C-alpha cells in the first residue's frame with residue numbers, strides 16, 4: 435500500500451514539474467521594492483530545480499535573455515520592462531544538522547533571510563541575526579554578499595549548490611568559489627544560479643540565544659529609525675574605488691561621506707523620486723513615480739557630486755532591462 439502511495443506522489447510531483455507555468459507580459463513593479471518598471475516578456479516561479487532547468491530550456495529554445503529575480507530589493511527595472519524571461523526561484527526548504535561545536539543550516543535559494551533567521555532562532559542557532567530586517571532571498575543575499583556594519587553573509591557560507599546556466603549542470607562549490615567581496619560575489623557574472631546554500635553557524639546556549647534575540651530586536655529598532663523601509667532599494671550608490679579617490683585627490687572611498695556633504699537628504703525630489711530624509715544614499719519613490727524619475731534623480735546627484743568632488747557615483751543596485759546604460763559613466 436505504502437509503495438503505491440509513494441508512486442502516486444512521485445507521479446504527481448513529475449506532473450507538477452512538467453507543467454511549470456510560464457506567464458506572458460507580467461508587470462514587474464509589484465515584484466520589486468521601488469515599485470516601478472515595466473513588464474517581463476515571460477515570467478515564472480520555479481518550485482524545484484527541475485522547474486529551473488525547464489525554464490532555462492525554454493529560454494534557450496526561444497533565444498531569450500534570462501534574469502534571476504529574488505525579492506527585488508536591490509534592482510532598478512527599466513520602464514520598458516525586460517525583453518526576456520524573469521525567473522524567481524521559489525524553493526524555500528530550510529533544514530539543519532547539529533555537530534558538536536557547530537551546526538550546518540541548509541537553505542534553498544528562494545527562502546528569505548527573514549525566514550532563515552526565524553528558523554535559526556526557533557532552533558537555538560545563532561549568527562545570522564546580524565542580518566535582521568534586510569529584505570533578501572538567500573540567492574540575492576549571496577549574490578550581493580549582504581552586509582550590516584562589519585558582518586558579511588559570505589563569511590557564514592560553508593558550501594552551496596549552483597546550476598551552470600550554459601550546461602544545466604548542478605555543481606557543488608565551497609565558500610571560496612564565490613570570491614565574496616564588497617557587495618559582490620561570482621554570482622554577479624550571471625553564469626550560475628544559486629540553488630541552495632549551507633551556512634556554518636553556532637548552536638547557542640540559552641543565554642547566548644537570549645542575547646541573540648535581543649540583538650536581533652535592537653537591530654530592527656535601529657534600522658527602522660535610520661533607514662526608510664519601503665519603496666527603496668537600500669543604498670543606491672556604491673562606494674568609490676581607491677583608484678577613483680586617489681585620481682581626484684579625495685580621501686575616503688565611502689560614498690555616504692560625499693553624499694552627506696551635498697545636503698540632499700530630504701531635499702531632492704523629481705516627480706516623487708526623492709532622497710530619503712533619513713539617509714542620503716537611499717532613494718525612494720511615491721505612488722505614481724516611474725523608473726525614469728529615479729534615473730533623473732540619480733543623474734542629478736551624479737552631477738552635483740562631480741561638481742563638488744570630481745567624482746561620479748555609480749549605482750550599487752542592479753539595473754535591469756535598460757537597452758543602454760542610463761546614468762553618467
Ligand SMILES: Cc1cc2nc3c(=O)[nH]c(=O)nc-3n(C[C@H](O)[C@H](O)[C@H](O)COP(=O)(O)OP(=O)(O)OC[C@H]3O[C@@H](n4cnc5c(N)ncnc54)[C@H](O)[C@@H]3O)c2cc1C
Pocket residue numbers: 467501502503504505506507508509523543568569570571572573574575576577578579580581582621622626627628629661662663664666667668669752
Ligand atoms: C529597505 C532595504 C534595506 C536594505 N538594507 C541592506 C543592508 O543593510 N545591507 C545590504 O547588504 N543590503 C541591503 N539592502 C539591499 C538588498 O536587501 C540586498 O542587496 C539583497 O541581497 C537583495 O536580495 P534580493 O533577493 O531582493 O535580490 P534581487 O534584488 O532580486 O537581485 C539582486 C541580484 O541577485 C541576483 N540573484 C537573486 N537570486 C539569485 C539566485 N538564486 N542565483 C543567482 N543570482 C541571484 C539577481 O540576479 C540580482 O543580480 C536593502 C534593501 C532594501 C530595500
